[in-house]
Amino acid sequence: MSGGGKSGAAAGRRPFVVGNWKMQLPVSAAAEIARAIARTLPPLPDRDVAVAPSFPALLPVAEALRGSPVQLAAQDLFWKDDGPFTGEVSGPMLVETGARAVIVGHSERRQHLGETDAMVGLKTWAALRAGLVPIVCVGEQQDDRDGQRHESIVRDMLLHTLESLPREAAETLVIGYEPVWAIGTGCSATAADASEMHACLREALKTLFGATASRIRIVYGGSVTEQNIDELMAQPDVDGVLVGGASLRADSFVRIAAFGAPSR
Numbered sequence: 001m002s003g004g005g006k007s008g009a010a011a012g013r014r015p016f017v018v019g020n021w022k023m024q025l026p027v028s029a030a031a032e033i034a035r036a037i038a039r040t041l042p043p044l045p046d047r048d049v050a051v052a053p054s055f056p057a058l059l060p061v062a063e064a065l066r067g068s069p070v071q072l073a074a075q076d077l078f079w080k081d082d083g084p085f086t087g088e089v090s091g092p093m094l095v096e097t098g099a100r101a102v103i104v105g106h107s108e109r110r111q112h113l114g115e116t117d118a119m120v121g122l123k124t125w126a127a128l129r130a131g132l133v134p135i136v137c138v139g140e141q142q143d144d145r146d147g148q149r150h151e152s153i154v155r156d157m158l159l160h161t162l163e164s165l166p167r168e169a170a171e172t173l174v175i176g177y178e179p180v181w182a183i184g185t186g187c188s189a190t191a192a193d194a195s196e197m198h199a200c201l202r203e204a205l206k207t208l209f210g211a212t213a214s215r216i217r218i219v220y221g222g223s224v225t226e227q228n229i230d231e232l233m234a235q236p237d238v239d240g241v242l243v244g245g246a247s248l249r250a251d252s253f254v255r256i257a258a259f260g261a262p263s264r
Contacts, residue, residue, distance in 0.1 A: 015047040016240035017257045019247025030057035036250035038068035062098040073101040079122035091130025101133040117160035135174045142181035170209040175218045182222030195235035
């Protein structure tokens with residue numbers, strides 16, 4: 001399936017590099033890494049860069065990033081803006097911390113916490129309501145790919161998640177394609193595999209949002225490293241990356257975020 005022969009940048013989509021720190025760093029370490037990233041990241045006016053710490057680290061990381069172009073993102077939110085929902089965090093609360101984006105529907109939450117497409121759809125709309133950029137994650141299991149069902153599985157996941165979203169709200173969406181078998185395993189999808197799936201997802205977005213689909217960014221997540229970032233970002237329809245383990249070190253994340261930039 002063709003992605004139209006253009007890179008995301010050539011098609012007018014601004015690249016987006018996001019570090020997902022998961023439940024990996026204590027608050028003090030998260031703030032220190034954020035300071036190191038802010039200090040060493042070269043000027044990159046042609047792209048967006050963000051890090052997503054755990055909830056307790058949001059405010060310290062926001063302070064560490066103050067004055068830098070690195071954006072703050074969160075790892076999840078609830079689908080209601082307030083109410084008796086013990087342990088949950090709302091979109092408006094995230095906005096108060098300085099967050100500008102939020103990951104929704106990550107495969108680890110789908111797998112371990114039972115999040116469904118319908119729940120992820122509600123969270124997506126809650127993020128948009130709050131003025132946050134939702135990074136909506138979809139991806140297949142290894143047996144889906146082995147059985148050649150990966151395109152239909154991921155397409156259906158995307159359509160079921162976003163089917164109730166108003167067309168006018170779609171342009172600020174970011175879709176995160178994360179093959180589950182590649183997350184934290186060191187087994188990244190090939191650049192060609194990622195490009196093919198991103199093109200498939202863009203075709204699915206067209207059925208929901210028409211011409212707006214060409215402006216929606218699709219980022220790849222799954223064992224992104226310093227070694228494969230340049231090849232991934234050279235692919236049609238790969239508009240950025242969602243980085244896991246390699247974002248836990250400032251030097252490796254800076255190298256990934258600065259893909260294509262001249263070495264200093």
